[in-house]
Amino acid sequence: MTDYEAIIGLETHIQLNTTTKVFCSCKADSWFAPPNTNICPVCCGLPGVLPVLNKAVVEKAVLLAHAMNAEIRPLSYFDRKNYFYPDLPKGYQISQFDQSLAKGGYLDLPVPASASPDKKAYTRRVSIWKLHIEEDAGKTKTAGNRRFIDFNRCGVPLVEMVTGPDLRTADEAAQYLIRLRQLLRWLGISEADMEKAHLRCDANVSIRVRGETKFNPKTEIKNVNSIDAVRDAIAKEIDRQIREVEAGNRIQAWTLEWDEDSGTLKKMRSKETEADYRYFREPDLLPIRMSEDWKNQILSDFPELPLARRARFIEQYNLPEYDADILTSERKLSDYFENTVRAYGGDPKKVSNWLMNDVLRMINDQGLNPEEMKLTSAALAEILKLVDKGTININTGKSLLQKVQDSGKSPDQIVADEGLGLVSDDGAIRAVCEEVLAESPNEVASYKAGKVTLIGWFVGSVMKKMRGKADASLARQILEELLK
Amino acid sequence: MELCDLTALELTKMLRKKEVSAVEILQSSLDRIAKVDGRPGSLDHTTELTEEDKQKVHAFITRTDEIALIQAQEVDRKISAGEDPGLLAGVPFSVKDIFCVKDTCSTAASKILANFKAPYTATPVERMLQAGAVMVGKVNLDEFTYGSSNESSAFQPSPRNPWKTDRVPGGSSGGSAASVGAGEVPLSLGTDTAGSIRQPAAFCGVVGVKPTYGRVSRYGLIAFASSLDCPGPVARTVSDAAAMLQVIGGADPHDATASPLDMPDYLSTIEDGVKGMRIGLSPDYFRITYPDPKTGDLLSQPLPAEIENAVRSAAEKLAAMGAEIIEDVPMPNTRFGIPAYFVISRVEAASNLHRYDGVKYGLRTQQSFNDLNKMYRFTRNEGFGLQPKLRILMGMYVSAAQYSEQYYRRALRVRTLIRRDFEAVYDPRGKYRLDALLTPTTPTTAFEMAAVYGNSVLMQYADQLTVPANHAGIPGISLPAGFDASGLPIGIQLLGADFTESTLFRIGRAFEKATETESWRQVKPQVLQDF
Numbered sequence A: 001m002t003d004y005e006a007i008i009g010l011e012t013h014i015q016l017n018t019t020t021k022v023f024c025s026c027k028a029d030s031w032f033a034p035p036n037t038n039i040c041p042v043c044c045g046l047p048g049v050l051p052v053l054n055k056a057v058v059e060k061a062v063l064l065a066h067a068m069n070a071e072i073r074p075l076s077y078f079d080r081k082n083y084f085y086p087d088l089p090k091g092y093q094i095s096q097f098d099q100s101l102a103k104g105g106y107l108d109l110p111v112p113a114s115a116s117p118d119k120k121a122y123t124r125r126v127s128i129w130k131l132h133i134e135e136d137a138g139k140t141k142t143a144g145n146r147r148f149i150d151f152n153r154c155g156v157p158l159v160e161m162v163t164g165p166d167l168r169t170a171d172e173a174a175q176y177l178i179r180l181r182q183l184l185r186w187l188g189i190s191e192a193d194m195e196k197a198h199l200r201c202d203a204n205v206s207i208r209v210r211g212e213t214k215f216n217p218k219t220e221i222k223n224v225n226s227i228d229a230v231r232d233a234i235a236k237e238i239d240r241q242i243r244e245v246e247a248g249n250r251i252q253a254w255t256l257e258w259d260e261d262s263g264t265l266k267k268m269r270s271k272e273t274e275a276d277y278r279y280f281r282e283p284d285l286l287p288i289r290m291s292e293d294w295k296n297q298i299l300s301d302f303p304e305l306p307l308a309r310r311a312r313f314i315e316q317y318n319l320p321e322y323d324a325d326i327l328t329s330e331r332k333l334s335d336y337f338e339n340t341v342r343a344y345g346g347d348p349k350k351v352s353n354w355l356m357n358d359v360l361r362m363i364n365d366q367g368l369n370p371e372e373m374k375l376t377s378a379a380l381a382e383i384l385k386l387v388d389k390g391t392i393n394i395n396t397g398k399s400l401l402q403k404v405q406d407s408g409k410s411p412d413q414i415v416a417d418e419g420l421g422l423v424s425d426d427g428a429i430r431a432v433c434e435e436v437l438a439e440s441p442n443e444v445a446s447y448k449a450g451k452v453t454l455i456g457w458f459v460g461s462v463m464k465k466m467r468g469k470a471d472a473s474l475a476r477q478i479l480e481e482l483l484k
Numbered sequence B: 001m002e003l004c005d006l007t008a009l010e011l012t013k014m015l016r017k018k019e020v021s022a023v024e025i026l027q028s029s030l031d032r033i034a035k036v037d038g039r040p041g042s043l044d045h046t047t048e049l050t051e052e053d054k055q056k057v058h059a060f061i062t063r064t065d066e067i068a069l070i071q072a073q074e075v076d077r078k079i080s081a082g083e084d085p086g087l088l089a090g091v092p093f094s095v096k097d098i099f100c101v102k103d104t105c106s107t108a109a110s111k112i113l114a115n116f117k118a119p120y121t122a123t124p125v126e127r128m129l130q131a132g133a134v135m136v137g138k139v140n141l142d143e144f145t146y147g148s149s150n151e152s153s154a155f156q157p158s159p160r161n162p163w164k165t166d167r168v169p170g171g172s173s174g175g176s177a178a179s180v181g182a183g184e185v186p187l188s189l190g191t192d193t194a195g196s197i198r199q200p201a202a203f204c205g206v207v208g209v210k211p212t213y214g215r216v217s218r219y220g221l222i223a224f225a226s227s228l229d230c231p232g233p234v235a236r237t238v239s240d241a242a243a244m245l246q247v248i249g250g251a252d253p254h255d256a257t258a259s260p261l262d263m264p265d266y267l268s269t270i271e272d273g274v275k276g277m278r279i280g281l282s283p284d285y286f287r288i289t290y291p292d293p294k295t296g297d298l299l300s301q302p303l304p305a306e307i308e309n310a311v312r313s314a315a316e317k318l319a320a321m322g323a324e325i326i327e328d329v330p331m332p333n334t335r336f337g338i339p340a341y342f343v344i345s346r347v348e349a350a351s352n353l354h355r356y357d358g359v360k361y362g363l364r365t366q367q368s369f370n371d372l373n374k375m376y377r378f379t380r381n382e383g384f385g386l387q388p389k390l391r392i393l394m395g396m397y398v399s400a401a402q403y404s405e406q407y408y409r410r411a412l413r414v415r416t417l418i419r420r421d422f423e424a425v426y427d428p429r430g431k432y433r434l435d436a437l438l439t440p441t442t443p444t445t446a447f448e449m450a451a452v453y454g455n456s457v458l459m460q461y462a463d464q465l466t467v468p469a470n471h472a473g474i475p476g477i478s479l480p481a482g483f484d485a486s487g488l489p490i491g492i493q494l495l496g497a498d499f500t501e502s503t504l505f506r507i508g509r510a511f512e513k514a515t516e517t518e519s520w521r522q523v524k525p526q527v528l529q530d531f
């Protein structure tokens, strides 16, 4: 059978999480607003009104462009993209065309073994062809032969980002979106929630015989609103194209719509001719002049990016890839981890274990923000140190996590208040050990008859009597000595 | 001489001295309108023009007498309470009906917006109101400002020239110039995209200012060609125009293209004279160049001698007052102004007209339609007159992907060349070092009604001497400078470098002083000759 490879490019629209819309002072987020209640003359395109650029949009777009290794143009322009549609109130969309904010760029996408065809992890460089600012249009709902238009979304700031045809599998496409979503949240520029259309994705898919370099006609998949759906839709479309070609048919440049309910692709329209949007410079807006000063100011506290940090965690802290992945999934968690490691000074893997097993569960179950937890990274480090020093045992340490989070008291304080410290006074433990042995003549006899495994039972009994506060290894040592 | 024939500055002075009330001034203005304006423009085109109609000015579409009375009373209250009533307190003014004014119809002289009421007021209008000026109504224009005669208005009868009512008032700010020329109001707010303030000002014997692009906010101005549109004053004297620009100009948080530069105090320097100023004359402004419609070859025709003479005579008077006149200043790209304008303005206009689709506001077709595209088509066909349709067709054509390079992008390059012509002659280290160019405003005086309507190309050549300033973004002012043999006003134009309005006002004021005793200054427009 012929070996085919898929050629996939993704077109994403990213809703920036600014306070206000891109050209007016309406709130950017209308998620909870009834239709047509978050609008004004500017975003509704009334005659005579003019757009005024929200600088925060440019700043967030610059952060993204920088993260994608794109060049930021010192001078970029807005252009009008002209077309008629009822939910486009001006009859044109303000966008950027030939001289957009950013030029070029790429993302080095790690593809994990689990998403790799031969189960070996690899890296795919995905080039960025387009990265520009534009305004969103409204929403149209059809009911019978009537259309209802909600203008709330008009003027919501978007970045359109288009990749080159560099992705080769449906899994790679999904990985790209996972990494993009992570990056957007990491930079704090978008909520990146696909279900809420903060992150939208159209996929261009074609296939060719492996080894060929030419591109065949592609189809465009629209209306996919989850990462899983993007993966499924692309995989199905690749299969369909292979079947068509194998059957001797030509692939036609269709636009396909993903039907979430049935998990199938439906043909929306043929794309014989490219639409002519008659782009020209938007005369109502000045060009964006990105001075070195402004750029430096925007990038002054540019964070280490998740993939770089992931690599560093593996390298610097000797963490397994799995741990590094989880600990860089989210910026605040990642900062929390690293702050704990610094405050603790001990084995980072131990911090990772505590975080991933216990703290992360608390965060997820209780919907906590790592940055605002009462169980601060310093408190966590203190608990770890208490355990290391033998002041408390592991179980007490773990029970302290929630206690600190609930009370806001320091671990030291709680240990002192509740008397949770381990008793390592030889005399006190020896007294309890003697008591236990005196109360258990049968077990002592069995032990002495050779059933030495009973030592665990003796230790447990001592611990029980001391409500867990005894230094278990010391207790064992004393018991063994007494049982000789 | 009645109150409404006085200048805006004279009126405010009398008002502050309590020699007259704002309500009295308003009444004088309303009386004049009642005498000379005739019936307002309306969408009813079936009524034949009567002989009486043909003697009237028809400047207005919408009158706002009630609002005006409240505003005038408020000015009087402030004056009696000792509060500052504002720089233009009590001065009646009209507004070209291309500006949105809250609670009034803002029609753009088009059927498609006939019933549109904006929920906001345009910045320049708002500033006039803040300064105590009293808005008496909205005046007619070419539909969406597309024209040079006002005849393309959907609201008929269209305005007539107060000097001779069988002549057009010019356009597109024809209603503005006619209302000021006929003494209905001392001030009017117009817009200038290719000469739309200066040309009607010249035709109606009044002063018209096209400020530097960005000097006056465009917020609330229904756009024609956004990169060329400039709101500006129409007045009877240079000082009035300067006072009005003082009020309406300046930065605006609602318009990103409005300049943040400080506003100079125009009136404080306006009497400083022209001594030592360098004023240029260019041969390229004494002829009209146009392509042969068949071959496309450029043809050239000198201007009527009367018009050239008016300019040269003005130059002599300015020279006598101490200005240095520089002859033969080359402005070689002037001839390309109109073709480049045709392309750029239509691309922007077609796009600006997209929003009138029957979906949200304005006209929606009453015909039944079964799909969206039909609704668009019927609505736009019924709502737009001929001029918008022509502009949409051409705008769509020249901005299409396959023609854009050949037309639109080329036009933009021409625009840059025109700008360079001006930069070269105003360059303080250049060969000419001009303070201003002195030119005719228009190649002809006011033409007869219906004479060129329909022949859009010829009508557009009326703008050849004014449109370069719009391309370049520089300021220009048209001043009345006498009459031709048939008794029609001749306008002369001053063009300056960016933001040199104060220089143009000084020169204009000096010219006024030099000619104030001349007999033509005493001639009254035809519509005022009976009283």
Ligand SMILES: [Zn+2]
Pocket (backbone or CB within 6 Å): A021, A024, A025, A026, A038, A039, A040, A041, A042, A043, A044, A155
């Ligand atoms: Zn808005």
